[in-house]
Amino acid sequence: MTSVRIPPVLREHVDGQKEVGAMGETVGELIRDLVARHPGLGEQLLTPDGGLHRFVNVYVNGQDVRYLQEFETPVTERDAVIILPAMAGGA
Amino acid sequence: MSPSSTLLDAIGQTPLVEIARFNPNPAVRLLVKLEGANPTGSVKDRIARYLVEDLERRGRLGADSMIIEPTSGNTGISLAMVCRLKGWPLTVVMPSNVTRERRQMLGIYGARIIESPAEKGSNGAVAMARELLATDPRYVMPDQYANPSNPQAHYETTGPEIIAECPEIDVFVAGLGTGGTLMGVGRRLREHNPSVRVYAAEPMPGEMVQGLRSLEEGFVPEIFDPSAIDGRFLVTTAESIEALRRLTATEGIFAGVSAGGVLVVASQIASQMESGTIVALLADGGWKYLSEDIWSRDPDDEALEALNLW
Numbered sequence: 001m002t003s004v005r006i007p008p009v010l011r012e013h014v015d016g017q018k019e020v021g022a023m024g025e026t027v028g029e030l031i032r033d034l035v036a037r038h039p040g041l042g043e044q045l046l047t048p049d050g051g052l053h054r055f056v057n058v059y060v061n062g063q064d065v066r067y068l069q070e071f072e073t074p075v076t077e078r079d080a081v082i083i084l085p086a087m088a089g090g091a
Numbered sequence: 092m093s094p095s096s097t098l099l100d101a102i103g104q105t106p107l108v109e110i111a112r113f114n115p116n117p118a119v120r121l122l123v124k125l126e127g128a129n130p131t132g133s134v135k136d137r138i139a140r141y142l143v144e145d146l147e148r149r150g151r152l153g154a155d156s157m158i159i160e161p162t163s164g165n166t167g168i169s170l171a172m173v174c175r176l177k178g179w180p181l182t183v184v185m186p187s188n189v190t191r192e193r194r195q196m197l198g199i200y201g202a203r204i205i206e207s208p209a210e211k212g213s214n215g216a217v218a219m220a221r222e223l224l225a226t227d228p229r230y231v232m233p234d235q236y237a238n239p240s241n242p243q244a245h246y247e248t249t250g251p252e253i254i255a256e257c258p259e260i261d262v263f264v265a266g267l268g269t270g271g272t273l274m275g276v277g278r279r280l281r282e283h284n285p286s287v288r289v290y291a292a293e294p295m296p297g298e299m300v301q302g303l304r305s306l307e308e309g310f311v312p313e314i315f316d317p318s319a320i321d322g323r324f325l326v327t328t329a330e331s332i333e334a335l336r337r338l339t340a341t342e343g344i345f346a347g348v349s350a351g352g353v354l355v356v357a358s359q360i361a362s363q364m365e366s367g368t369i370v371a372l373l374a375d376g377g378w379k380y381l382s383e384d385i386w387s388r389d390p391d392d393e394a395l396e397a398l399n400l401w
Contacts, residue, residue: 007301008298008301008302008303009301009303009304009305009306009308010306044306053306054309054311055306055307055309055310055311056306056309057323059325062324062325062326063322063323063324063325064322064323064324064325066317066323067320067321067322067323082295082325084295084296084301084325085301085303085306085308085309086309086310086311087212087213087214087296087301087303087309087310088212088213088214088216088217088236088268088269088310088312089213089266089267089268089269089270089293089294089312089401090163090164090165090213090266090268090294090349090399090400090401091135091162091163091165091166091213091235091236091268091269091271
């Protein structure tokens with residue numbers, strides 16, 4: 001199991017947990033397993049055609065997966081996966 | 092060199108300094124551009140001038156106009172200086188959890204402050220400013236998150252300054268706020284050398300400042316094109332503060348918290364390179380963070396995560 005950090009705005013869909021486990025060898029498999037375990041996350045994380053929602057960022061060990069191999073980015077149990085909403089930065 | 096005719100002409104031409112003692116990889120050169128050397132102490136002086144002069148040029152400002160802008164502080168302070176010189180009244184919409192110094196400086200320059208809820212972070216300030224804009228026709232918003240003058244300032248000033256002093260640059264690292272620095276400097280550097288890589292450092296938002304009601308309250312700045320950068324890295328407040336302290340201890344450089352975050356990312360990239368030159372842009376000096384004892388308190392103190400430090 002890889003642990004996935006869930007942001008406050010999505011916790012209602014995972015019984016209020018801050019971190020949940022999911023299985024998968026890539027980010028795509030991990031997200032699909034996460035959605036299978038917590039169906040409420042489905043339309044929050046994914047677009048109708050299965051892509052990543054525009055206002056959702058997924059990070060593996062701190063790196064945005066959109067700049068890695070997106071859903072094909074490999075993950076192991078030792079990796080830290082973080083989901084965050086798109087937020088305006090300080091400016 | 093001749094004297095500047097006003098403070099506006101003293102913006103930019105900031106120092107570019109090598110930090111060999113801080114740099115984890117001696118095979119790579121690591122340089123920092125010290126934007127704290129600008130007149131109000133941050134990189135935002137560059138864009139404030141461009142934003143206001145853009146409104147003036149487009150005839151958007153009339154005798155009774157009032158400028159309003161969402162900010163976490165630095166842009167507000169820079170706009171307040173520019174507006175003082177040009178005679179426009181300024182209102183800033185700012186999250187309530189910014190450091191005391193940001194509020195003080197805005198007060199010194201005579202700007203009016205409207206507070207947005209801390210738990211909604213900068214998203215809350217942007218949303219509130221855009222709502223207020225509709226309530227009074229006298230309000231005019233430069234809108235750093237959407238106005239192309241923001242990246243243009245960096246395209247025309249920051250980028251050329253880096254190329255003039257460091258044409259051999261391979262990698263550029265800056266913080267991600269509006270995306271203006273990354274877009275403007277990045278575009279200029281790639282025109283100079285298409286193989287330059289551009290990386291963003293962004294702060295891991297604390298639990299208390301992620302109070303969005305739904306994902307639909309999420310926000311991607313209009314000027315930010317994610318495809319124009321090569322990578323994006325999250326850094327924690329604690330990591331940023333540790334790097335910041337090491338920067339001061341090894342190089343004598345006194346910078347703000349985001350500078351620490353940018354250097355966490357620059358160090359990671361440096362460690363993976365065999366040769367080359369990295370330039371990291373340090374957005375502000377340390378002055379506006381003194382009241383929070385950034386240099387002495389426990390960097391893991393959770394109260395720090397509740398502050399808006401970028």
